[in-house]
Amino acid sequence: MTNLPLKCRCGEVTALATNVSPSSGNRVICCCCDCQAFARFLGREDEVLDAFGGTELFQMPQSQLTIQQGHDKLQSMRLTEKGLLRWYTSCCNTVVGNTVNAKMPFVGVIHTFIDEADRDKVLGPVKAVVQTQYAKGAPDYPKHSAKFPLGVTLRLVGQLLLWKLQGKQKPSAFFSDDGRPVSKPVIASE
Numbered sequence: 001m002t003n004l005p006l007k008c009r010c011g012e013v014t015a016l017a018t019n020v021s022p023s024s025g026n027r028v029i030c031c032c033c034d035c036q037a038f039a040r041f042l043g044r045e046d047e048v049l050d051a052f053g054g055t056e057l058f059q060m061p062q063s064q065l066t067i068q069q070g071h072d073k074l075q076s077m078r079l080t081e082k083g084l085l086r087w088y089t090s091c092c093n094t095v096v097g098n099t100v101n102a103k104m105p106f107v108g109v110i111h112t113f114i115d116e117a118d119r120d121k122v123l124g125p126v127k128a129v130v131q132t133q134y135a136k137g138a139p140d141y142p143k144h145s146a147k148f149p150l151g152v153t154l155r156l157v158g159q160l161l162l163w164k165l166q167g168k169q170k171p172s173a174f175f176s177d178d179g180r181p182v183s184k185p186v187i188a189s190e
């Protein structure tokens with residue numbers, strides 16, 4: 001277990017992911033169109049997406065992410081009225097992560113917000129590549145690629161239930177106690 005530093009590009013927003021280990025969350029790559037569109041929305045494809053359009057993220061409990069400074073720079077957006085709530089920093093458009101809502105205990109922290117060059121060491125290897133049907137070109141990921149690999153999906157569902165039982169949706173850096181996002185989401189389709 002270790003505390004993983006998180007930071008935006010310009011350094012105004014800093015945070016900690018506490019008690020992190022390879023088994024404390026899920027390190028995955030998502031190739032879906034929406035994750036690609038989010039990076040495009042911020043003009044950060046080069047930084048966020050890998051050669052096949054994949055976004056690497058670490059799914060972990062919201063309660064284990066603590067903002068140290070720059071909380072007011074956390075900005076949310078949705079690609080559509082009902083989509084995932086996606087987070088970035090208003091100071092420098094660093095892609096931060098994804099949440100569903102205040103009740104779903106997890107946040108998918110995107111690698112651009114992780115201030116650690118050796119992610120393998122802290123988070124272990126990537127466990128799955130999901131939604132590869134939307135990958136660009138001829139995706140050449142290691143063997144674990146699949147739409148939704150069953151093992152990883154079951155693991156995540158199990159973890160979500162456990163985190164929920166443990167109350168790990170709170171405290172949240174992303175939602176206030178009444179369940180509202182800490183910043184009003186920008187809707188990209190508008």
Ligand SMILES: [Zn+2]
Binds near residue numbers: 089
């Ligand atoms: Zn910044």
Ligand SMILES: [Zn+2]
Binds near residue numbers: 030031034035131
């Ligand atoms: Zn995605």
